[in-house]
Amino acid sequence: MADVTIDEQRFRQRFDEFNEIGATDAGGVDRPTLSDENKAARDTLVEWFREAELDVRIDEMGNIFGRREGRDPDASTVLFGSHVDSQYNGGRYDGVVGVLGALEAIEALTDAGIETDRPLEIVAWSNEEGVRFQPDMLGSGVYTGVFDLEYAYRREDKDGKRFGDELERIGYKGEDPCEPGDLHCYFELHVEQGPFLEQADLSVGVVEGVFGFSWMNVAFEGQANHAGPTPMTMRRDAFVATADVTKAVREITATEGTDLVGTVGSVDVWPNSINVIPERVEFTIDCRSYDNAVVDAAVERVQDEIAWAAEREGLEYEFEEIMRVDADPFDDECIETVAEAADEAGCEYTRLVSGAGHDANYLNKIAPTSMIFVPSVDGISHRESEYTEWEDVVTGAEVLLRAVRKQATA
Template sequence: MSQTVSNERFRKRFTTFNEIGATDRDGVNRPSLSGANQEARDTLVEWFEKATLDVTIDEMGNIFGRRAGADNALDPVLIGSHIDSQYNGGRYDGVVGVLGALEVVETLNDEDIQTERPIEVVAWSNEEGVRFQPDMLGSGVFAGEFDLEYAYARTDKEGKTFGEELERIGYKGDESCEPRDLHCYFELHVEQGPQLSERGRSVGVVEGVYGFVWMNAAFIGSADHAGPTPMHLRHDALVATSDVIESVRRITGTGGDDLVGTVGSIDVHPNSINVIPERVDFTVDFRSYDNDVVDHATEQIQREIEHAANRESVEMEYEEIMRVDAEPFDDGCIETVEQAANAVGAEYMRIVSGAGHDANYLNEICPTSMIFVPSVDGISHTEDEYTEWEDVIRGADVLLHVVLEKANMGEVEQ
């Protein structure tokens, strides 16, 4: 058969898809369960059906397109990613993996190739977690990490629940969202970091993903006039927050070689130039490939939040909302990706992902690995996110070879 996917078809689909929710700076704005996200889902379902895939939608709005195998009693090979975006995010994040998986199926259709095992393409719900937290919610419920009721009760800043919004856009499906037997899972994705770009490699063979913890925290002080209130009488929630921000940077500098930490979201109230901040809600994100390092950083920042509250005489709130342990991917799946990269002549390297992916949770229920393609200058989660198209095609070709290998394994070969 042809050893490559269709460049022209894939690129046309990619361009058309990213007209949905397009921004003025060549990004996309398709947060989970938004109007643009609904339109993207509708488009994907239409394309799945045109590719003769059997489409099902589960209770979390995860979209599956199934291509029959010669023996449909065998566990399927699952491939895909997500189509929701950050607010004003990039065009490549997630979409490359979903449309790349669809292109693999289309290539098999073109060549009239029947695989032993069924192949399923998936688009997971709420991977980004920007509107409804935590992230990776659809795959998390599917893998048994979260209860369905918990997921439905997640709210956005306007108080709208995930369950209500899922029903509103018509994607609260009938299929159960729960763990089931899968032969393996592979996810094609842009790296979202600088390693491939800096080393001039076109493919990353992903060995595992960083563990991470997300925290919500708040300081509650007293609002007062910025002019007449003496400094010694102030209870400034923003000053306490600034102490924590500095502590996050200090902890990451001493906590481990790969430890990273971020305060990525801050809401200040009343947010007025001449009023002392009364309340600040903020987030903390720690990541490392060493779970003990993440644990230690989390314990440290809890103490720093308490110290900051005491120094500024303000009240504090703290909640851990997300924790994912670092675990290596399946050796056999990693080796299959490496062999496929060799087969297509890719300049590749083994790599660990600093970003979380749906593959984190799939790794808990079936053999899993990922294929990375470079993010130019390591930029992602912004409208400036960019990947050279020849690298996208190279990654899809690797995925094609991986699927042919895994989907033609019989029941004995595990």
């Protein structure tokens, strides 16, 4: 195939212009799902899709599609994209590089006069972040049949506003059914949100799959008493037990030879007073690995540690595993397509797995899927300081272009 490259200058101009929408003083963007800023970002995207002569389609979930037909009217579609909603005061790269990179990939082919056999379709999924409406990945979730449309419409933000109503308010409740057409495969270019690529000094990661994880809610209940007159031997301190479990989680994850990560992320203490022994603590544990057996073992070990800590401190406890998601290996052929595309783009890459979930996880349930990662400086994401070297963003888009072209060409 004749070599084609993306228009780096146009990509940069669009990236900068796009991120003026909802820009924050600290260099990030604030465009949570279905906000006015999210609407403005969507409007710009639709305008650019139309300028690129793509066939624009909005589905019932507000997922935005931009399609270029292929030579074969019966061929299934090569779908690729990401999302344009952001965290509250989030970063400029998360999601955006995948959608604007996808637009550049199609335009590069069009500019070079190159047709494909299969149709190419870009997608910008609704509510990937899940910060205003839970759960996250709602647009791709409905699209792939994980959630009902009505369930999604009923999701409420903290002000009691419903997803369906807000979608209508911003004018993005489309007519098209939110369901997959005939898909050939799905690709997504995204920032890594971890430090591996930067540490290895590589521009691209070929993503072979996504970690499985367990989310656990724990509550310890002891006895609130005055911090002065209550002797240490009589205490039933819910926070001391929480500290025990937190230390245990760190120890479990330090087990050699596993990729297990574990985090106590949310902690609430009652009555939370300087001179009162904590009566109740509610906290969360997040454990992840690419090996389901490792997550299984970690959850069991964590439960043992909770029971032991409660016994040592004389506490009642509640334990609930609120979510369990298995590790999700991507499609072998799609993975190899991305690897070949990276070779052709002349970049140095590694194969890795993702610690975080993506829309690609849901797409992987219904179509062959893989992802392309570009580095996150210092592993930072979901913050205004999120940053990726521009040349790495361009390299990622070059790999996406080549992977898409390969799969779309008979």
